[in-house]
Amino acid sequence: MNDRPGLNELSAFIAIATQRSFRKAADALGLSASTLSHMMRTLEHRMGARLLNRTTRSVSPTAAGEMLLARLQPILRDLDIALAEVDEFSGxxxxxxxxxxxxxxxxxxxxxxxxxxxxxxxxxxxxxxxxxxxxxxxxxxxxxxxxxxxxxxxxMIAIRFGGPARLIPVASPSYLAMHGTPQTPDDLAGHNCVRFRLPSGKLFHWEFEKNGQEISVDVNGHLTLDRVDLMAEAALLGLGIAFVPERTALPFIETGRLTGLLDSWCPKFPGxxxxxxxxxxxxxxxxxxxxxxxxxxxxxxxxx
Known part of the structure; x- marks a missing residue:
């Protein structure tokens, strides 16, 4: 291959192949989608192979494109690191x-x-x-x-920070005044709980532990959410009991807007x-x- 592709063309190909979109790649690179399209036609001509499957709705790498992407990503990443290390001489x-x-x-x-x-x-x-x-x-x-x-x-190389964490049930004082305060995890069966849907689509089971006794509760409720901040907001509005990270709830507990529940049943875990x-x-x-x-x-x- 005498006409070797340029670095800009290869970088543009990586952006399109990873974003699966000419528009998103164009936004990331600060170029127009038409410019990227022209660059890809030129690249494919130079490579002598089709690298991208294009439809009106999607873009995906071909088998040749997948192979090229897998090879290019670590090479260009190491290039970026090398350039960045030179920048370190400037402090x-x-x-x-x-x-x-x-x-x-x-x-x-x-x-x-x-x-x-x-x-x-x-x-x-x-x-x-x-x-x-x-x-x-x-x-x-x-x-x-x-x-x-x-x-x-x-x-992976792992660096722990932030100390241990824990999840706690919380509810507004108005909800507890109307429905009572649970004393054990089993009492949650009689309450309206704000359920959490995991990214996998499964519902999160509330897990508790005390003196070696572990309890997993499949709570019931009229509301299911997939974001922790929305769960805390739902509890603030009196919509039920939410099971959230203590860090999220603490500001509201300190101001009296939320009440922490079942404290002795909520052990800490690595953060x-x-x-x-x-x-x-x-x-x-x-x-x-x-x-x-x-x-x-x-x-x-x-x-x-």
Whole structure:
């Protein structure tokens, strides 16, 4: 192949293949969709193979495109890291740091780590994706992920932070005045509970433990939600009892708008973990983020 593709064409191909959309890739790259379409036609002509399947509604890599994507992603990532390491000689890492986190983890980071990180490293851009669904951070192009420790794959480098966490049932004083206060997990059967739907589609069972006795409760209720912040809001409105992270409920408990329930039945469990692959170079921006995370450790408790 005498006419070797340029770096811009290959980067554009990766953006389209991962976003599965010319429009989204164009937005990310700051180009027009028509420009990207022309670049892909040129790239396919140079490669002598069709790389993308296009329809009016979707874009997906062909078998050749999948192979090229798998080869290119680590190469271009290492190139970005090499360039970023050169930038370190100026004393400031630069570039984009992509992190995938749960909604709760994102809120915790926004309260301390992220402001410090962005103020200290003005050349960095943080792309934080907050979502409930657990994703493969490598295949999705993220530098790191943040989840509860029990969810992290074993082959990842993991850094614990924020201390232990726990889930607690909460309800508004008005709801409890009308329906009574449960004294044991079994009492929840007589209450209207706000249920939580997991990203998999399954309903979350409320789990309790006391003196070695474990109880899993499949609660009933008229409302099912898939976001923790909405569950807390539903409890505030008196719509029932919600089972939420203590960190989420604590501000409302302290002001008397919510009441914590079944305290002795709610043990703590290992908290949040920042994780990233151990088999590849760590970008300077991620190293800087980890440094800030460790500095602000004392401010990040999600359990107390």
């Amino acid at each position: 400031q890492p630069s570039g984009i740091l992509r992190i995938n986190a749960s909604e709760i983890a994102a809120l915790v980071l926004l309260r301390s780590v992220i402001p410090t990180f962005l103020n200290r490293y003005p050349k960095m851009h943080l792309d934080l994706a907050a979502e409930g669904k657990f994703v493969d951070i490598v295949s999705q192009g993220f530098d790191a992920g943040i989840r509860l420790g029990e969810s992290v794959p074993q082959d 949040l973990v920042l994780y990233y692959p151990g088999h590849r170079l760590v970008p300077p921006g991620l190293r800087a983020f980890v440094d800030v995370l460790r500095e602000t450790e004392s401010q990040l408790s999600i359990g107390d």
